[in-house]
Amino acid sequence: MDLLDFARGPALTFAGAVFVLGTLWRLSGVLLLPRLRDLSPPREGAPAPWRGALGTVLRRMWPRREFLDRTMFSTVNSYVFHIGLAVTVFGLAPHILFIRNFSGLSWPALPSNVVFAVGVITLVSLFAALARRLTHPVLKLLSHTGDYLSWALTTLPVLTGLLATAHLGARYETLLALHILSIAAFLIWFPFGKLMHAFLFVFSRGATGVRFSHRGVKA
């Protein structure tokens, strides 16, 4: 078994299992905790809890105007690498093929040169995020080892993907194997660190939405 076979086979299977089981474990471990019902009467005209939750989930997709000035870099840069990651993961034809193979779902691909360009922008944006984390006093204080690991394991698939596409640095098969292994590492780490926010954000925002909409506040 060569490196590419290993990456495509046992490595990816193991990583997928850790990703699925770990994510389910963490989500259920939190969501099954006791829930204290709010017995106070809701504000007159308050929406149903699910509507309140949905409202906050959607509203937090963009920042409030009042906060934009002070958070401009983080806001813009976060949009860039999140959208960039979505475009590169879901827009490239080989990725869509891979997803179709295990899920049956598929959609039209974007031109590969467009995805490549977006990948480069994403990579630059991710390095900008790292530079800020390493230099901004607040981010330096807040950051844990896990945050840097999350950054590295998000960046590696982008970097290896670009190298593989550009046939730069090694044989294509080797680069592809490294790309798949970096994705496997990403999937293995996903349930344990902050990458889980990809799922948690809905519940976290939703919980605040329920609390505040009950009080008549559009949080």
Add this chain to the structure above:
Amino acid sequence: MSTAAAKSPAFDQQGTQSDAQRVDAAMRSFVREFGVTAALHMESCVRCGMCAEACHFHVATGEAKYTPVYKLELFRRAYFREASPFAPLVRLLGLVKPPSIGELQQWQELIYGSCTVCGRCTMICPMGIDIAELVKEARHGMFKAGLIPERLALMDRAAQQWGSTATPGEDLPDILREVSEEHGVEIPCDLDSAEMLVTAAPAELGDHTKALAAAAKVLNRAGIRWTMHQGGFDAANIGFNNGDLELQERLTRSIIDTAIKIGANTVLLPECGHAYGAARWEAAKWYGQALPVRIIHMTEFLDEMLAAGRIKVKPIGQSATFHDPCQIVRRGGLEAAARRVVAALGFELIELKDHGIAGYCCGGGGGVVSNVRATPLRHKVFEIKRAQIDATGAERFVTSCGQCRITLEQGAKQARWTKPVESLLELVADNLAD
């Protein structure tokens, strides 16, 4: 600063627990707080640091340690070691250290001295983490560990003994008689039966008696059958701020039980933010069911009385700006009600640059106004508000929380800024029309 002052610890301790017992008490309490919402919020932080940009303490000083989510660091560690889905793994691998007594002691400055539980950080967080609520929950553990600022502990002890931080209940009739005579307004006390139980903030029984008289004028004009009562009269609920859950429950019960005893259908809360937080949103949890009485804030009451035509006001006809008290507006939902009352007074409202649910805190909520170590920090925060008020060019400055008024008045005095901080209630009472 003298050498002695420089060496004095920046924290206080209460009780005779050993260090190990304090850590144990804090940890036990922390772990009890982690229901589904708290756990979701502990899990979801991506350390983006945006919350720092919403916090008046960080904005005023630029200091990283005032980043709201950093104020939860020990609470976070307790969560991941003891309550998270991977807690056994975290402990086994020693990934997160348990908080030490030294860390808990130093934490007092962040959890009590530089967080007003205003929740502006909650509004900026892209994950929607309600940081303010988590700080409040973390305070429960600090109280259990006997690690709260001594000034707050003193108020706690007074409230445990008297049911109020201001005065024993038995002195209430005398105080009300004096206020009644001074302001020429009837204030019923200890009636056996009334439709509304009216409560006060501690300052209204001391320096701010005009607010109490103003409430009486409005209530009498509206024709309400009301009373104040020794059984439950101070709504500020120091237990809510301090993290003393037993006291919070006792103070809450004293008010609700008194209301039920006299057959009241409504409890009227004073112009006090934390009173609203403690009673309106948290009282029912002590009873395990919906309360048989309605709880309303003074701003809601004024709004309803004006809308129903039970009181009328003469228009003042000047420009005014309004400070939104955090617990009443951002965490209370009364943004529109306050503005309707301002409009009824005929004010041309010029909004602060940051207002409504994104308004800046006065800097004194959550017990910070009573925390002497936080005084220099509060004064720095005052400059944010002062600059925004000055920028409006408004003739009058109005708010609807006595605690905010005290904080802002203290800031103004220190900054030699002369604009009076006016009470919405007092403005209504002073301008009642026939």
